[in-house]
Amino acid sequence: MNSKSRSGANTFKRNWPQWLLALFVSFLILTYALVFFTGGGSAKPKLGIDLQGGTRVTLVPQGEKPTRDQLDQARKILENRVNGMGVSGAQVVTDGDTLVITVPGEDSQEARTLGQTSQLFFRPVEQPTQGPDEAAFGEVVKKTAEDWVSVGVLSKEDATKRVDGLYKDMNETQKRAIDAFKEQNPDQPVPEELSKSLGEAPKLDATAPAKPANSIEAAELRTKVRDVLLATRQSEDPTTQFAAAALMSCDNRDAVDPLQGADDPAKPLVTCAPEGGKAIFLGKAPLLIGQDDEVKGQRLSGDAIDTNAPISGGYDQQSGQIQVSFSFKSGKNDTGARTWTKLTNDYLQQQVAIVLDSKVISAPVIQEATPVGSATRITGDFTIDEAQALANNLRYGALPLSFAGEDGEPGGTTTTIPAMLGSASLEAGLLAGIIGIALIVVYAIVLYRGLGAISLVSLAAAGAMVYGVLVLLGRWIGYSLDLAGIAGIIISIGVTADSFIVFFERIKDEIRAGRTFRSAVPHAWRRARRTILSGNFVSIIAAVVLYILAVGDVRGFAFTLGLSTAFDIVTAFLVTAPLVILATRKWPALSKPSMNGFGSVMEVANRNKSVATGKKAVTSNAAASAVADTGSADSGANEGK
Numbered sequence: 001m002n003s004k005s006r007s008g009a010n011t012f013k014r015n016w017p018q019w020l021l022a023l024f025v026s027f028l029i030l031t032y033a034l035v036f037f038t039g040g041g042s043a044k045p046k047l048g049i050d051l052q053g054g055t056r057v058t059l060v061p062q063g064e065k066p067t068r069d070q071l072d073q074a075r076k077i078l079e080n081r082v083n084g085m086g087v088s089g090a091q092v093v094t095d096g097d098t099l100v101i102t103v104p105g106e107d108s109q110e111a112r113t114l115g116q117t118s119q120l121f122f123r124p125v126e127q128p129t130q131g132p133d134e135a136a137f138g139e140v141v142k143k144t145a146e147d148w149v150s151v152g153v154l155s156k157e158d159a160t161k162r163v164d165g166l167y168k169d170m171n172e173t174q175k176r177a178i179d180a181f182k183e184q185n186p187d188q189p190v191p192e193e194l195s196k197s198l199g200e201a202p203k204l205d206a207t208a209p210a211k212p213a214n215s216i217e218a219a220e221l222r223t224k225v226r227d228v229l230l231a232t233r234q235s236e237d238p239t240t241q242f243a244a245a246a247l248m249s250c251d252n253r254d255a256v257d258p259l260q261g262a263d264d265p266a267k268p269l270v271t272c273a274p275e276g277g278k279a280i281f282l283g284k285a286p287l288l289i290g291q292d293d294e295v296k297g298q299r300l301s302g303d304a305i306d307t308n309a310p311i312s313g314g315y316d317q318q319s320g321q322i323q324v325s326f327s328f329k330s331g332k333n334d335t336g337a338r339t340w341t342k343l344t345n346d347y348l349q350q351q352v353a354i355v356l357d358s359k360v361i362s363a364p365v366i367q368e369a370t371p372v373g374s375a376t377r378i379t380g381d382f383t384i385d386e387a388q389a390l391a392n393n394l395r396y397g398a399l400p401l402s403f404a405g406e407d408g409e410p411g412g413t414t415t416t417i418p419a420m421l422g423s424a425s426l427e428a429g430l431l432a433g434i435i436g437i438a439l440i441v442v443y444a445i446v447l448y449r450g451l452g453a454i455s456l457v458s459l460a461a462a463g464a465m466v467y468g469v470l471v472l473l474g475r476w477i478g479y480s481l482d483l484a485g486i487a488g489i490i491i492s493i494g495v496t497a498d499s500f501i502v503f504f505e506r507i508k509d510e511i512r513a514g515r516t517f518r519s520a521v522p523h524a525w526r527r528a529r530r531t532i533l534s535g536n537f538v539s540i541i542a543a544v545v546l547y548i549l550a551v552g553d554v555r556g557f558a559f560t561l562g563l564s565t566a567f568d569i570v571t572a573f574l575v576t577a578p579l580v581i582l583a584t585r586k587w588p589a590l591s592k593p594s595m596n597g598f599g600s601v602m603e604v605a606n607r608n609k610s611v612a613t614g615k616k617a618v619t620s621n622a623a624a625s626a627v628a629d630t631g632s633a634d635s636g637a638n639e640g641k
Contacts, residue, residue, distance in 0.1 A: 017578030024461065024574035031468040039475040045467070046474030047104065048482025048556065054104035057114070058413040059403035062222055062262065066097060070400045075099060080396040081114050099403070101412075104480055118356065118393040119261045119402075120302030122343065123269065123282040125351035125363055132239040138202055141166065144232050144243040146206035151225045153258060154247065160204055166246045167201040174198070222404055229259045234267040244270045245279035252276070261357040261402040265299045274353075274360045282353050282360075286343050288335045300343065302398055304328050304336020309375075313391030314384050316377075322387050324378045326394055337372045345369040354378055356390065429486035436490055440497045448504050450587075450595040454579050455500040462496050462571040466564050484557035488543075492564030495539055499572045502535070503528040503580070508601045514609060517591040517598070521584045525577050532572050539565045 035043055061071075071094055078092045078101060091102045101114055132140070145159040154162070178190055212218035232244045249255075253276035263269050265285035273280045288304070291297035305311070309327040316323045328337035343352060344366045353363040362378045370376055382390070405413035437459070444452030466489065473479040506528040510520035543562030547555050583590050593599030 017581045020574045020578045021582075024570070027574075028461070028465060028468070031465065031472065035468050035471050043471060045470045046478070046480040048480040048485070051482055052104050053417045054102060056415045056417065057101040057103075058406055058415070059099040059101070060219070060406055060412075061097060062219075062226065062402040062404055066401055071097065071099070074399045074401055074403075077396055077399055078114055081392055098406075118302065118398040119263075119358075120305075120394065120398065121263075121265045121285040121355045122300045122340065123265075123285050123353045123355055124343070124347055125353050126268070126281045126283045128238060128242070128281055130238045132242040134196065134198070136239055137243075138199065140237075140239045141243045141246070142202035142204065144240060145202075145247060146204055147228045147232065148247060149204060149206040149208060151221065151228050152209050153225060153228065154249075156204060156206065156208060158249075159206075159247065162247050163204065164201045167198060170198055218406070225258050226262050230262070230264065233259065233270040234264055236268060241268065241270050241281060245281070248272060248279045250276050250278055257358045259358045260404075261399075263355075263358045265301065266295060266297075269355070269358070271355070271358060271360055274363050280353075280360070280363070282355065286339055288339050289342065290335055300336060300339045302394055304339070305394055306330065307395055311391050311395045313387030313389075319377075319379070321379045322382060322384055324387050324391050324394070325375050326378075326391070327373070327375045330373050334372060340376065341370055341372050356393075361390065429483055429490075433486065433490050433493070436493050440493065444497070444500075447597050449597045450583075450590050451504055451507075451580065451597065454583060455497075455504075455576065457579060458500060458571050458576040459493070459496060461575045462564075462567050465567050465571070466492075469563065469567070470560075479559070480556075481560070482556050484554060485560040488557045488560030488562075489564050492561055492568060495536065495565055496568045496571065498535065499532045499568055500576050502531050503572075503576065506531075508598060511598060511601050511605050512608075514605060517596065517602075518584045521581055525581070529573070529577070533569065536565050536569050 035041075061074075066074075075092050075094055078099065082092060082101075082103075091100075093100050103114075141163060145154070145163050148154045149156050149159045174194070178194060181188075181190055181194060209221060209224075212221055232240055233248075235241055235244070248270065250272035253272070257271070268284060269282040270279055271282060272278070285299040285301065287294070287297045287299055291299075306327045306329045311324075311326045313324040314322065316325075328334070328340055330337055347366050348369065349365060349367075351363045351365055353360045355361070361382065364379060403412060440459070441452075441456060444455050446452075448455065470479070470481055474481070503525065506524035507517075507520050509527075510524045511517060515523065540562050543558045543565065547558035547562065550558060589595055593602050
């Protein structure tokens, strides 16, 4: 090694504490520069639902027991919808056979739209070409009404009112028809089929179902509701269709259809018009070109939409309307596009309904056929938010299952968590953290005094770094700090304290072995760093495993614990060790027992040193005596000669 190399090595050996401290300070400055000069400059981390309040939506699958693959697929689609809508801090987790969506913040409308099944079908609007069978009309109306009452779709009072109103309207219509016939044919008798009276409205005998006592009974009732509505609103019998249309309530346009997402595209559908107020008749969704099986054949649906092409929803400046724009798949898999082109050609100047989860969102009149490869635009009476939500759902596909709430609520069970509860939880978490830090401060000052003060600087540095990174992670990946995360941070404080305690105890060991305080510090650090690394890596591995295997809040705990532990390693190497070594060089008073708390250890070391010195002196004196005795003997022998 030449002199220049030796000089460089000596320079590094002498100045490495300053360089490591400078590196940490630079990293800290960069972090907070990003905090204050990017993303609006807010220094507040994103808070989870349990800290800032928000909305929790529970979705229960309808019908048969879902498979694990179906639940996983539904969860992934919901997660994609969450990411696509920019809902920060939201979570979608599987809890048994249910899905739970949590969205922090005050705006809960986003959470309510995420659980839409999003089964999209294209159905032609049909005009009834055949009236109801008058002979069977009364019986069919009565049975349909009683079936709806028996499962709770309508109350008995509402059903009776609608049936009476239907008969009244039909009798008035018949009277007007008779009057018109007589006016046009005064000399002819009224035809029998026209003059035949419908009679009185039937009396309903059905009773409302009992309120479900538990979730199992609620699920059974929801299945019955679905079966009844499928049998009546999707009947191919014109009389049953007419009865279902008469019984439907379409006054509330925003009401959720109990059949939501469960309709069969291979059968006609009676549903509400997009503008509300009346029921309309929809035909079957057309089979894709090349499909012949009327029962199992694939039909024109949202699955044919090209999700790689632009899908947008909002206000169109050219048309002055709110619209959703999308395209069908092209290329080899263009059967959907060709089917849509044929449908728009067959129904020129007629309506084609776009049906989302059994609800008609738009029923435009086809003005011209849409060529294959051209974008399709849907206009309707919906808001910009609704258009964007629809576009988002189309972009990420339909859920493989139909969902309801725990008690059958359409769209899921919605629970609002007030912000006050989150504030109280945050205060409790911060109080626990402050108490923990205070205890560590007292412990460090009492045992290590001046060294304890240095350790507090390390704690503050680690805390500042973790806080800044959490703020940035909230901006970059939507990470939200919750109570579980705060618990992870609090535990990491103990891990950080353990690191400097290991270091200080190694210093004691070196002093006990006979080293001076100044020389003991670097030797102690070389021993302590291995222990610190091994201990922290065990915690990080545990946090990683827990993060992978856990769900929900437990993952937040594992994440913050692992992150804080990693920064504990950084702080120990870049702050604690350099500060202690520099303090021993620049602050000689720190070597005093009153300043470092090592008085008892130093006394033991001094006693051991005195004992060793005494033994050495005794040994030296004995050797000297032996030499003197040898010399005297030799002298006497010489004299004898």
